């Protein structure tokens with residue numbers, strides 16, 4: 343079986359800065375692979391290249407065996423890739439429930455007929471008439487959204503109708519993850535899901551990610567909190583200055599001299615924040 347994700351020789355430059363140089367990775371079904379590294383190492387840029395937000399200058403990306411190098415995010419979503427963003431992106435004026443339902447949009451069948459040219463008009467008509475098939479699909483999506491929201495315990499449940507702009511930062515992050523899950527992804531990219539969260543919230547999020555992993559979802563994770571990385575990951579890739587400097591089992595990577603040097607070097611130079619929990623050494 344083809345790996346879920348295969349990245350080869352990926353490069354991206356921004357002016358004089360090489361953000362990603364010759365990145366390579368393989369991700370197998372059901373695996374959780376973490377990417378760690380100091381600030382500016384190129385982790386988010388790598389995510390952007392894989393998820394179609396940026397086009398690589400060189401290299402290739404294959405998803406479920408298909409070449410998707412430079413493909414648009416919509417196409418990747420159709421193939422089952424969902425992602426979240428480092429600073430969380432939600433629709434501020436939509437409710438918690440509607441934000442999650444938006445994520446299910448790509449899965450709609452009855453409501454969005456795939457008819458050429460007339461499709462959008464038919465969609466409007468169906469929205470107005472709401473025949474049985476449309477109502478049934480809406481009900482199923484709502485039930486699924488509620489199931490996803492319940493993954494976060496009581497954090498979001500009492501706030502289903504609250505507009506996202508009124509939520510705490512941590513809750514906005516949860517909503518964004520919920521929206522990504524509503525796509526029923528086969529590959530989930532999580533960019534620092536615990537950024538801005540306190541210890542309790544981080545532990546909860548670790549539980550959610552562990553649950554997703556147990557359910558068989560393949561996950562690519564960027565995370566600065568190394569204790570979480572050590573507990574959740576099957577493998578870890580360490581980046582520094584756009585390059586992969588180490589790859590392996592979490593414990594081996596943790597004690598790799600090049601990794602310790604990268605973290606300590608950056609910290610001594612005052613260039614990186616210290617990981618919020620745990621250290622490499």
Ligand SMILES: Nc1ncnc2c1ncn2[C@@H]1O[C@H](COP(=O)(O)OP(=O)(O)OP(=O)(O)O)[C@@H](O)[C@H]1O
Nearest residue numbers: 356359360361379380381382383384385386387388
């Ligand atoms: N759109 C852009 N334009 C110019 N430079 C960029 C752009 N995006 C990223 N960079 C640069 O590319 C390098 C890698 O940045 P990137 O955000 O990928 O790192 P990172 O490992 O995700 O860092 P962090 O942990 O702080 O999120 C940095 O030097 C950054 O300044």
